[in-house]
Amino acid sequence: MQFVAGTGGAGLRKLRQRASGNLFADDAHNGVLELTLAEGRYACRFxxxxxxxxxxxxxxxxD
Incomplete structure (x- = not known):
């Protein structure tokens, strides 16, 4: 699993296309990706x- 969050605070640009495998894509909000990692599992929220x-x-x- 990979997480990519391009929310560094620069001006937002419209997404040209959504990459295959994306579960969530948003070109309207700056924000924070929070990851909670534990033994054998993870939780995330944007x-x-x-x-x-x-x-x-x-x-x-x-594994």
Whole structure:
């Protein structure tokens, strides 16, 4: 699993196309990707700078 968050604070640009395998893509909000890592699992959430949760999930990790 890979997480890419291009939310460094620069001006936002419209997405030209969504890459295959993307679970979530947003070109309208700056925000923060929060990852919680634990033995054998992870949880994540993407929140806007106004702390509105725009996406969240959790899953088991592979060995």
């Amino acid at each position: 929140a806007s700078t106004e702390d509105e949760v725009l996406d969240a999930g959790a899953a088991s990790c592979r």
